[in-house]
Amino acid sequence: MARKTTQTRKAVVTIAAWLIGIVIFFPILWTILMSFKSEGDAIKAPLAMLSSPWTLESYGEVQARSNYALHFWNSVVLSLGSTLLALLIAIPAAWAMAFVPGKRTKDLLMWMLSTKMMPAVGVLVPMYLMFRDLGLLDSRIGLVGVLTLINLPIVIWMLYTYFKEIPGEILEASRMDGASLRSEILYVLTPMAVPGIASTMLLNIILAWNEAFWTLQLTTSKAAPLTQFIASYSSPEGLFYAKLSAASTMAIAPILILGWFSQKQLVRGLTFGAVK
Amino acid sequence: MGKITLSNVRKSFGEVDVIPSLDLSIENGEFVVFVGPSGCGKSTLLRLIAGLEDTTSGAIEIDGKDATTLPPAKRGLAMVFQSYALYPHMSVKKNILFPLKMAGMDPAEAEKRVANAAKVLNLTNYLDRRPGQLSGGQRQRVAIGRAIVREPAAFLFDEPLSNLDAALRVNMRQEISELHQTLKTTMIYVTHDQVEAMTMADKIVVLNAGRIEQVGSPLELYRAPANTFVAGFIGSPKMNLLGGAAAEQVGATTLGIRPEHIDIVEDGPWRGVVGLSEHLGSDTFLKVNVEGIGTLTVRGSGEIPQRHGDSIALRPQADKLHRFGPDGKALK
Numbered sequence A: 001m002a003r004k005t006t007q008t009r010k011a012v013v014t015i016a017a018w019l020i021g022i023v024i025f026f027p028i029l030w031t032i033l034m035s036f037k038s039e040g041d042a043i044k045a046p047l048a049m050l051s052s053p054w055t056l057e058s059y060g061e062v063q064a065r066s067n068y069a070l071h072f073w074n075s076v077v078l079s080l081g082s083t084l085l086a087l088l089i090a091i092p093a094a095w096a097m098a099f100v101p102g103k104r105t106k107d108l109l110m111w112m113l114s115t116k117m118m119p120a121v122g123v124l125v126p127m128y129l130m131f132r133d134l135g136l137l138d139s140r141i142g143l144v145g146v147l148t149l150i151n152l153p154i155v156i157w158m159l160y161t162y163f164k165e166i167p168g169e170i171l172e173a174s175r176m177d178g179a180s181l182r183s184e185i186l187y188v189l190t191p192m193a194v195p196g197i198a199s200t201m202l203l204n205i206i207l208a209w210n211e212a213f214w215t216l217q218l219t220t221s222k223a224a225p226l227t228q229f230i231a232s233y234s235s236p237e238g239l240f241y242a243k244l245s246a247a248s249t250m251a252i253a254p255i256l257i258l259g260w261f262s263q264k265q266l267v268r269g270l271t272f273g274a275v276k
Numbered sequence B: 001m002g003k004i005t006l007s008n009v010r011k012s013f014g015e016v017d018v019i020p021s022l023d024l025s026i027e028n029g030e031f032v033v034f035v036g037p038s039g040c041g042k043s044t045l046l047r048l049i050a051g052l053e054d055t056t057s058g059a060i061e062i063d064g065k066d067a068t069t070l071p072p073a074k075r076g077l078a079m080v081f082q083s084y085a086l087y088p089h090m091s092v093k094k095n096i097l098f099p100l101k102m103a104g105m106d107p108a109e110a111e112k113r114v115a116n117a118a119k120v121l122n123l124t125n126y127l128d129r130r131p132g133q134l135s136g137g138q139r140q141r142v143a144i145g146r147a148i149v150r151e152p153a154a155f156l157f158d159e160p161l162s163n164l165d166a167a168l169r170v171n172m173r174q175e176i177s178e179l180h181q182t183l184k185t186t187m188i189y190v191t192h193d194q195v196e197a198m199t200m201a202d203k204i205v206v207l208n209a210g211r212i213e214q215v216g217s218p219l220e221l222y223r224a225p226a227n228t229f230v231a232g233f234i235g236s237p238k239m240n241l242l243g244g245a246a247a248e249q250v251g252a253t254t255l256g257i258r259p260e261h262i263d264i265v266e267d268g269p270w271r272g273v274v275g276l277s278e279h280l281g282s283d284t285f286l287k288v289n290v291e292g293i294g295t296l297t298v299r300g301s302g303e304i305p306q307r308h309g310d311s312i313a314l315r316p317q318a319d320k321l322h323r324f325g326p327d328g329k330a331l332k
Helices: A007-035 A046-051 A057-065 A068-099 A105-117 A120-134 A140-164 A168-176 A181-210 A214-218 A226-231 A241-261 A263-271 B042-050 B092-102 B107-120 B136-148 B166-183 B194-200 B218-223 B228-233 B244-249
Strands: B004-013 B016-026 B031-035 B057-062 B077-080 B154-158 B186-191 B203-208 B211-216 B240-242 B254-257 B262-265 B270-279 B283-290 B294-301 B311-316 B322-324
Touching: A007 A241, A057 A241, A068 A105, A068 A140, A068 A181, A068 A226, A068 A241, A105 A140, A120 A140, A120 A214, A140 A181, A140 A214, A168 A181, A168 B077, A181 A241, A181 A263, A214 A226, A226 A241, A241 A263, B004 B042, B016 B042, B016 B211, B031 B042, B031 B194, B042 B077, B042 B154, B042 B186, B077 B136, B092 B107, B092 B136, B107 B136, B136 B166, B166 B186, B166 B194, B186 B194, B194 B218, B203 B218, B203 B228, B211 B218, B211 B228, B228 B240, B228 B254, B228 B322, B240 B244, B240 B294, B244 B254, B262 B294, B270 B294, B283 B311
Parallel strands: B031 B186, B031 B203, B077 B154, B154 B186
Antiparallel strands: B004 B016, B004 B057, B203 B211, B240 B254, B254 B322, B262 B311, B270 B283, B270 B311, B283 B294
């Protein structure tokens, strides 16, 4: 039965949706606006701040004071590295769970998800000590490992739900057609699963890029990604709103652009299987 | 060649014995239909032959060679699935070409075979389309095409027509029968539809709870069902199975009489009232409530005048009675 939609109702819903959208986006917008103000103007009352002159001064200072390129590169290495490693482990794992499930597969999946419910700070001390003893503090290798492990449950879950949607009969048909396990994976399953793998990869890159607990605790300079770069401007001794905003804008810009161009893929990946 | 022999084949899933123990021989070139109600193990049996399931015990031989532990790819069989199981990311041509590519066939020869199969199956104009752009019947033809290009030892069909509408099903049924006459290759066909079984098979295997109830030609099963299960399953509408006094009179526990073997007469041994009459044009099916016996289904000509509430007399054809003993087996 079609629902009756009056013009007023439509208008109200549209306005409400825009309002919610603006409220959610507002902090990011405000950060971007503030990054184009001088330090003095940034602490003025909101309206006065908006009417003050625009400047790139904060960006210049941030560039001069810290090594953006290094942090950016670290973020790229950490997010891409941990994503590729997670996919390497998760694809065979999700495969086995989806197509050759055992008695405990469901329990295993739930257990993996439950690890995400544990507050990270609970294992901070042992993790820190382990990192210290293994000489992994402030190293990219150590952090890639941590980021891989914390996102692995989500990656496996996403791929598992995606693989579950691929009818087993198609894989059986390929076996009947004489395909070896390798050919089955290469010519039948992978081409069918590419959209799922791609959206999982995108989401994991975003999660890893934004991860701010372990990256702040386990790095100082050498392996520090953009989260550490932002944090270095949040000083307790003074108000550096403009510089902090400039640093934040520079840190979120790459992932915002990636997200913008891949939003269709992301939405499809996240809602896959929800509606048949 | 395509002779398939099953000896003592057993299959259990955990504690459940799906197929307790089964022997069956399928001759080269035969069209064999496995038929039975849902959950009788017919699809499992087909998957065991295909190699998609492992046997719990027993042996499967294909052309005299032990194939029990061979993977599906090495058994030389082709299968058509209920859902067609086409590769959605490949064109029709690539779908049909896939098994030949897997076999490492010379590309020129492979192209030739695909062109031939496409011609036989009326798919020549659709070779560049994806499965998603085809109708159900066309998809089924692609699935058959993918099976025939390999020239397998035998074809396995797992309820291939159940996703098609009634009219298309009749067409495809005839096409598969014609294909069998042309190729003369062994075909094993699984269905729950006894009409498909009767019309297509050289040999029907009736299965119930993983056991073979009877093996025989369609007419053998129709004329001489081995037990009440087969009697009730083969034939449409179903055979009337009567207990009580009617059966005792002929020295049986259960008396079977097919609806088409009961005549509507002026005066007969059974009298009753028509409960329901279904006029199909060519035939009329009557449900008659007979005193002391119960409800009987009677098949009459399309023109009979009886309607709901009419009193009629019935006479079973004496030479068409089926007598079954207390264990449900046919009495000689």
